[in-house]
Amino acid sequence: MKKYLLWCLGIGLLTLGCKDKGVSSKSNEAQTPNIVLFFVDDMGWQDTSVPFWSQRTAYNDLYQTPNMERLAKEGMKFTLAYATAVCSPTRVSLMTGMNAARHRVTNWTLHKDKLQPMETNHKTLQFPEWNVNGLSPVASTEKAVHATPLPQLLKDAGYYTIHSGKAHLGAIGTPGADPLKLGFDVNIAGHAAGAPGSYLGAENFGNGKQGKEVWAVPGLEKYHGKDIFLTEAITREAKLAMDSALEKNQPFFLYMAHYAVHTPIMADSRFVQKYYDKGLDSTEAKYASLVEGMDKSLGDIMDYLDEKNLSDNTIILFMSDNGGLSAVARGGEKHTHNKPLSSGKGSAHEGGIREPMLVKWPGKTAPNSITDQQVIIEDFYPSILEMAGVKNYTTVQPVDGISFVPVLSGSIAQGERPLFWHYPNEWGPSGPGIGASSSTRVGDWKFIYYYIDGRMELFNIKEDIGETKNLVNEQPVKTLELAKILSDYLRKVEAQIPSQKVTGDQVAYPDEVLNSRNM
Structure with a gap:
């Protein structure tokens, strides 16, 4: 034990970020709950028949997600849940409890040691050498954030940990690319x-497509050549993995991370015809079928829990990794697929970061309850550990997230705190809120700063959910207040900032820009 504690202390001193809470242990106060985290890819706030606003919209009537409705009736709906604007930053925040500004995996990962082409080819901005290799459980991986992954702590506490679906946590050829090296006992289709x-x-x-090998889904050979959709295959394998947990008499953590509803937008033949019949164009009909197929998987998992008499001791969390795709690849007008929210995936506007979130914890969450408590993706890390009864755990990284467990009882509300987003990168497409930026939400107010030209936006989200009226000029005091909150945070976590290509100078912090204007 002494050797272990000395080792942890040494790691902490080396990384300057060891959050030492003692040795990992599990509370024995009650029966250990199973935990299912149902995590959807690119699902927008409006891609569901469950309204997450004060009123229903046309999108809520278009999409059919009866099992999300079922989960909402049995648990708590979060109307102000946030992720980041693109996938890898969100997933790394989920697995580490760190804000993206701190972990520096600020864009989507794939190829080892390489920035994205749209970054290297940018005309005016020089982007920082962010952690392109993603998350790593070992300190020696360069250009990666070294962290203690969530599943590793759960595994150490006795959980049977199951990864099913999309991983996207580390670049090709790095440890983080393999879920089995991140604390998962089982990896289904993740790379x-x-x-x-x-x-x-x-x-x-996708296996066997020349030139597309990098995208081929691994490990599902038993389904090759068969008439089955990927969402269904992953679900079947997840159920088998839960069977293994039961055979081992272990509680399980199922990370059900579907590839759906990410591109390529392909028809799930089980559901698509009804959307053609409604008159949707081909792309949107296929997209709706992806959504409904994802929802069927949720229902299959809930049915499995019922059949195995596990429902009363299983926590289910539902979340998406970023806002719904709208800038490219969709049918109809761009940047409108998440209305009333502005824009979509890749954007600092609400359409890019606001997510559908549901939590069912039998005996804790009141059925059909709703909260407007603001939460952000890094909050899942300490929340799930608290749900699992894991106490006195040690991480090599600082944890930024705050547990939302007290909110689930409905009796305790967290105080107001700033939320932060940091994207010193280039995504590619253009549109409202898209581009290198940093932003914060404090209460009802949201401030966005764009690195390319120093432009700023200030919105009152409660009064203007669509971010239609920029209040920077009308509210100079509030603008400066939020600009300073954001700038101080970026300095505190040593966030990476783009530079000007011509001069090589780092782009100024937003409070510096405002102070210079007021001189």
């Missing part, structure tokens, strides 16, 4: 890439 080569078993889920 470095963030999208499937194909959703169709008849197309071997």
